[in-house]
Amino acid sequence: MLKFGGTSVGSAGNIRKVKEIVKSQDDDAIVVVSALGGITDKILNAAKMAILGTDYFNTELTMIRERHEAVVDQLFDGERKEAVKEQVSQLLDELERVIVGVSMIGELTDKTLDKIGGFGERLSSYIISEFIDDASWVDSSKLIKTDSAFGKAQVNFSLTNTLVKAALGEFKGICIAPGFVASNAEGEYTTLGRGGSDYTAAIYAAALDASVLEIWTDVDGFMTADPRVISKAYVIESLSYAEAMELSHFGAKVIYPPTILPVYKKGIPTYIKNTLNPQAPGSLITSSQANAKDRPIKGISSISNISLITVQGLGMVGVTGISMRLFSALALQNINVILISQASSENSISIAVDTGKADAAEQAIRSEFEREIMNGRINKVEVENELSIVAIVGENMKHSTGIAGKLFNTIGKNGVNIMAIAQGASELNISWVVKNSDLRKTLNVVHESFFLSENMEVNVFLLGMGLVGGNLLTQIQQQQEKLLKEKRLKIKLVGVANSRKMLLDREGIAIDGFRDRLDAEGQASGLKAYKDAIIEMNIFNSVFVDCTASNESPTVYADLLNANVSIVTANKVAASSDYDNYRKLKSIAKTKGVKFLFETNVGAGLPIINTLNDLVNSGDKILKIEAVLSGTLNYIFNTISADVPLSKTIQLAKEEGYSEPDPRIDLSGIDVVRKLLILVRESGYKIEKEDVLINKFIPDAYFDGSIDDFWANISQVDADFEQRRQRLEAEKKCWRFVAKYENGQSEVGLQEVEQGHPFYDLQGSNNLVMFTSERYNEFPMIIKGYGAGAAVTAAGVFADIIRVSNI
Numbered sequence: 001m002l003k004f005g006g007t008s009v010g011s012a013g014n015i016r017k018v019k020e021i022v023k024s025q026d027d028d029a030i031v032v033v034s035a036l037g038g039i040t041d042k043i044l045n046a047a048k049m050a051i052l053g054t055d056y057f058n059t060e061l062t063m064i065r066e067r068h069e070a071v072v073d074q075l076f077d078g079e080r081k082e083a084v085k086e087q088v089s090q091l092l093d094e095l096e097r098v099i100v101g102v103s104m105i106g107e108l109t110d111k112t113l114d115k116i117g118g119f120g121e122r123l124s125s126y127i128i129s130e131f132i133d134d135a136s137w138v139d140s141s142k143l144i145k146t147d148s149a150f151g152k153a154q155v156n157f158s159l160t161n162t163l164v165k166a167a168l169g170e171f172k173g174i175c176i177a178p179g180f181v182a183s184n185a186e187g188e189y190t191t192l193g194r195g196g197s198d199y200t201a202a203i204y205a206a207a208l209d210a211s212v213l214e215i216w217t218d219v220d221g222f223m224t225a226d227p228r229v230i231s232k233a234y235v236i237e238s239l240s241y242a243e244a245m246e247l248s249h250f251g252a253k254v255i256y257p258p259t260i261l262p263v264y265k266k267g268i269p270t271y272i273k274n275t276l277n278p279q280a281p282g283s284l285i286t287s288s289q290a291n292a293k294d295r296p297i298k299g300i301s302s303i304s305n306i307s308l309i310t311v312q313g314l315g316m317v318g319v320t321g322i323s324m325r326l327f328s329a330l331a332l333q334n335i336n337v338i339l340i341s342q343a344s345s346e347n348s349i350s351i352a353v354d355t356g357k358a359d360a361a362e363q364a365i366r367s368e369f370e371r372e373i374m375n376g377r378i379n380k381v382e383v384e385n386e387l388s389i390v391a392i393v394g395e396n397m398k399h400s401t402g403i404a405g406k407l408f409n410t411i412g413k414n415g416v417n418i419m420a421i422a423q424g425a426s427e428l429n430i431s432w433v434v435k436n437s438d439l440r441k442t443l444n445v446v447h448e449s450f451f452l453s454e455n456m457e458v459n460v461f462l463l464g465m466g467l468v469g470g471n472l473l474t475q476i477q478q479q480q481e482k483l484l485k486e487k488r489l490k491i492k493l494v495g496v497a498n499s500r501k502m503l504l505d506r507e508g509i510a511i512d513g514f515r516d517r518l519d520a521e522g523q524a525s526g527l528k529a530y531k532d533a534i535i536e537m538n539i540f541n542s543v544f545v546d547c548t549a550s551n552e553s554p555t556v557y558a559d560l561l562n563a564n565v566s567i568v569t570a571n572k573v574a575a576s577s578d579y580d581n582y583r584k585l586k587s588i589a590k591t592k593g594v595k596f597l598f599e600t601n602v603g604a605g606l607p608i609i610n611t612l613n614d615l616v617n618s619g620d621k622i623l624k625i626e627a628v629l630s631g632t633l634n635y636i637f638n639t640i641s642a643d644v645p646l647s648k649t650i651q652l653a654k655e656e657g658y659s660e661p662d663p664r665i666d667l668s669g670i671d672v673v674r675k676l677l678i679l680v681r682e683s684g685y686k687i688e689k690e691d692v693l694i695n696k697f698i699p700d701a702y703f704d705g706s707i708d709d710f711w712a713n714i715s716q717v718d719a720d721f722e723q724r725r726q727r728l729e730a731e732k733k734c735w736r737f738v739a740k741y742e743n744g745q746s747e748v749g750l751q752e753v754e755q756g757h758p759f760y761d762l763q764g765s766n767n768l769v770m771f772t773s774e775r776y777n778e779f780p781m782i783i784k785g786y787g788a789g790a791a792v793t794a795a796g797v798f799a800d801i802i803r804v805s806n807i
């Protein structure tokens with residue numbers, strides 16, 4: 001038993017493929033076909049136009065005729081072509097007569113719609129039966145008998161089975177049959193519902209005890225999720241009837257849901273195959289038990305444009321019959337309830353319905369419970385629109401504990417609000433309601449967290465692509481493949497911005513040539529615009545990476561954290577801002593389950609903050625911090641000599657990429673104050689920058705003007721410094737800019753350090769931190785190494801980004 005859908009028969013080229021597939025069968029075959037893709041919509045549209053009294057229906061009819069004639073022209077030659085055309089033309093004339101009739105009497109009943117709705121299948125099945133040599137044709141409308149519920153008739157299976165068996169039970173060869181069409185006891189046309197051709201094929205398959213049913217469509221099979229939303233979705237090799245039924249109900253439009261029941265009852269294996277890619281293995285639906293090794297969930301599906309109606313009232317508690325009245329009222333209005341969720345207190349019940357039916361549903365409920373609403377026993381009938389239902393489906397969920405916990409934890413961490421939840425006792429399906437705007441993110445996060453996808457993805461929004469940001473991108477580019485291969489971690493750049501422009505692409509921005517693309521395609525930016533765009537994009541596992549030295553960029557952190565975007569920052573401004581702000585940011589991150597990481601704020605790529613956190617978290621108490629924390633200053637004091645004056649060393653530190661974009665931040669001691677503040681705070685103490693004593697070594701006057709003034713004047717201090725340097729050299733001492741915290745006292749300043757002191761041999765731009773703690777007391781813990789430089793800093797930022805992924 002084979003069935004080909006609208007796209008599969010949508011053109012002459014595809015019909016040729018259908019013929020090849022059918023001919024390659026080594027058994028007898030009944031082949032059910034849909035109308036040429038899009039034709040049924042056109043027919044129904046023509047009818048609707050006719051009743052509206054517009055002539056547009058003629059245009060639709062002409063297009064329908066031309067499409068069929070073109071297919072016939074391409075498939076047939078000579079006399080055969082003329083004969084087929086003639087037959088097709090007669091069917092189209094008949095269709096036209098009915099539609100003209102509709103236009104004349106101005107009435108379009110469900111019965112008429114059923115009469116004309118099946119013309120597409122009658123036409124396509126006739127053309128294909130003529131095109132496949134030796135194929136016969138059978139009229140499904142004579143064999144599939146239904147009641148008279150025009151539009152979505154119910155099949156009379158006992159009569160249908162008898163008729164199908166009588167007509168085709170002994171059939172040998174290839175027989176083509178139209179899908180979708182049926183008839184009632186009076187012989188009037190009925191139809192099986194949109195998508196009903198699948199159902200037709202399943203009805204034939206079950207009646208004839210077919211060895212297999214193949215549904216040929218335009219996708220490779222049931223996918224783990226909608227591939228238009230989740231690029232990593234892949235084909236599910238095999239699934240049970242129950243799983244297929246659940247997935248198709250929840251929006252996976254691969255198969256028409258009623259199709260499953262007849263084949264399930266007879267245990268007929270059913271394949272979903274792709275006509276346009278026949279070699280692909282497809283999906284197999286069988287009754288075989290789920291394999292214990294299978295993933296707990298097979299697929300994720302969703303339905304959009306849902307409304308949630310909540311009926312609430314203390315007067316509902318313990319009152320029998322409320323649910324019965326609610327659902328009867330809806331059933332009377334022919335309203336399908338897609339999801340039900342009830343609080344165990346019985347104080348409220350929420351139902352999800354198609355938004356198109358929401359008004360009618362609300363009215364039905366209000367009128368059914370008019371008395372209870374009047375007397376206050378029911379105090380709320382609330383309708384929320386623009387929602388979606390998401391469902392995860394898998395037989396193996398019942399063998400795995402913690403699925404729901406993991407599911408809702410992951411969704412929650414990504415800031416998606418769940419508005420209602422339903423899970424059947426069979427544990428085959430967990431469904432929940434989210435806002436339409438959260439749908440894409442929800443699907444991605446769920447797909448990812450259940451490892452339906454091979455890789456974990458972290459989506460990076462970068463701010464600032466100067467020295468550190470630029471190096472970071474190069475490192476990501478170099479390491480991307482290895483991380484993907486060995487850690488299954490995909491670092492995806494989805495946004496870049498500098499102070500002028502931003503470039504955003506949820507599918508990923510190639511790092512090669514991104515600067516040119518930012519210039520050419522980037523939109524005008526600003527911090528607020530970039531932040532709003534990030535929140536608006538609402539991408540799962542997002543991280544905002546701040547590689548600027550901006551005082552303003554930290555002002556967007558709180559909003560981003562609140563929107564469940566993690567922050568990784570090389571910028572020290574936030575963590576060294578007011579203590580309350582620092583605490584607030586940490587607290588939002590904690591509440592939202594996202595990360596606020598700033599390891600590079602102290603010692604660049606050195607593992608200082610993480611080590612400090614480990615000490616404190618494991619119960620140690622920091623008693624004293626002594627540190628050289630400025631790469632720039634250490635470099636300056638290691639480089640200054642009789643030949644290289646102070647002003648030149650500052651310039652060199654900038655060129656080496658050690659200094660802040662504005663080196664006055666280093667020279668004034670502000671950079672070290674920021675770092676000390678962060679260390680003291682991370683040690684668990686409250687401190688503000690005003691609490692730190694600064695002993696400056698360059699007079700304030702040099703920092704007051706513009707940066708150009710600074711560069712123009714700074715050489716004035718060279719002579720004095722050279723004198724002081726000579727004295728120091730004679731005393732075999734060196735300068736170190738030291739930060740110190742002890743007993744609540746904090747200070748930073750220039751110190752003259754003697755040989756033998758741990759700071760004395762600190763070379764180049766290195767940093768050194770000594771933590772004296774309760775545990776590391778007699779011998780303090782020392783962390784030492786490069787404390788500045790774009791490459792090591794970028795590596796530290798990179799490590800923080802990887803930390804966000806928790807791998």
Ligand SMILES: NC(=O)C1=CN([C@@H]2O[C@H](COP(=O)(O)OP(=O)(O)OC[C@H]3O[C@@H](n4cnc5c(N)ncnc54)[C@H](OP(=O)(O)O)[C@@H]3O)[C@@H](O)[C@H]2O)C=CC1
Binds near residue numbers: 466499600657659661
């Ligand atoms: N160098 C080092 O050793 C270390 C540096 N850091 C920190 O790393 C950060 C970056 O330093 P570095 O790479 O040297 O700086 P750069 O000056 O080289 O780069 C800064 C980048 O930030 C962008 N930028 C500046 N202001 C804004 C803004 N308001 N909005 C958007 N983008 C902005 C700049 O863009 P535009 O060109 O448009 O102005 C530029 O792309 C600093 O906070 C520094 O303290 C931390 C540890 C060590």
Ligand SMILES: N[C@@H](CC=O)C(=O)O
Binds near residue numbers: 604632633659660787
């Ligand atoms: N400018 C800073 C860079 C690292 O934080 C320094 O010199 O240490």
